Amino acid sequence: MIDQLITIDCDALPSLHDQSPIVQILSYIRSARAERTRVARARDLQDLLNRMSYPGLETLFDMTPEDAMAYRDRMIEDGCSAATVGRRMSTVRSFFKYLTARGWREPGPNPADTAVVPVPRVSKESQTEILSVDEVRRLLATCDLSTIRGLRDRAILLLALHHGLRKDELLNLTHARPSDWSSRPAGGFFGEERGHVTLTIRGKAQRDRIHGVVPSVTDSVRTYLDWSSRDETDTGPLLLKVSRSGDSLPDIPMKPGDIDYLVRRRVRDAGIKRRISPHSLRHSAATRLLECGVELTAVQSFLGHANVTTTMTYLHRLQSIDENPSYRLAW
Structure with missing residues (x-):
């Protein structure tokens, strides 16, 4: 349903006014610059509809904090990773923030606000497999x-x-x-x-x-x-x-x-x-650079990370084994 909206042109919906759920959802999805982000937003909102068994798009706009908690808990029960849960809840938060900014929703608390609906902490250590x-x-x-x-x-x-x-x-x-x-x-x-x-x-x-x-x-x-x-x-x-x-x-x-x-x-x-993905190749390159002593900020620039904390996930993985405190113990 929603994931098909990214192929629809807003101009192809002349009979629908701004209050239409389809137009509002499509507008949110299309507001992302990158195609990958648009696809991810569509899939995340579709996942929300599927897991919560909402009968239609209109009911999505009536989400409460209790609904958001139930959605989070169902993802956790279904075995979704902390990163997946966090990303999908982030999509829900940004969706309601977008609706409010456009004047399509009354100002008020975001139903998926992390202060009310906390999400699982994501490990600082990258879980992506790397190649030797x-x-x-x-x-x-x-x-x-x-x-x-x-x-x-x-x-x-x-x-x-x-x-x-x-x-x-x-x-x-x-x-x-x-x-x-x-x-x-x-x-x-x-x-x-x-x-x-x-x-x-x-x-x-x-x-x-x-x-x-x-x-x-x-x-x-x-x-x-x-x-x-x-x-x-x-x-x-x-x-x-x-x-x-x-x-x-x-x-x-x-x-x-x-x-x-x-x-x-x-x-x-x-x-x-092992389970090696295309992203594993990127991780392998970054990890190898750090192993060779390349400065963290240089690796950040190499990868195109906006924040060095993202790059540090690669460093944490190396340090957790190579510099583990247990090696300092001598009984």
Whole structure:
């Protein structure tokens, strides 16, 4: 229901006035800049409707603190992680805050306010699985470099492992700078600066960061471009789908699910039994940098984190084992 609203254009609803629940929900979802955030908002509100068995959209607007507590408790009972519970409750809070700001709701307490409906604390230590150096090598070795699929997959893995790219940053990469770069919410492009090959990356909140690109990544991307019959001036999506017969499909960009499947398949072929996701590659890059002694603030800039406390989740994981106080005890 709600998750289908993100495909509807507000202009396609001329008969509905501002008080319509559909228009208000759609307006809230569309107020997010990033497509990923819009999708997440739609899914979170749909989850709320499903778990609370609300008969219609109208009843969503009558939520009370007791309803919010019941929703939180049902998620916990169903085994949702603290991070998931926290994110969904945050969506509910921001939804009612948005309604109030637009004048669509009477000013008053937010039914999902954390002062009334506290959420579980999220561990400061990242729970995402990371790869060892040996596992990274095994993962890369699964790519058959005599095929376009193998060349593409190796380029994707190297980009994620060397540059800590988020999935939406990967999917929106181009080789040359696109003409509409200033208006793009996420992505990246290659360039040159003072003799270095560079990768300009746009992440969350349209924050840009620039990385130097090592030869192994540059060569992998260029070889993939050559095999897919494109040159370095191409401003279309860098990563394209590959047909079952092994041919690159021009003008058909990869989707988020394609990246998920690619990583799962390569992890399986590498004989890695743990649950490794595309985000694990980003975590692996950050953790390896910290292991090598790179300053925390430099890793923050590398990853595009707005707040260093986010980056510290990687550091806590290392310190919890490597610098555990138990090693200081000598009885």
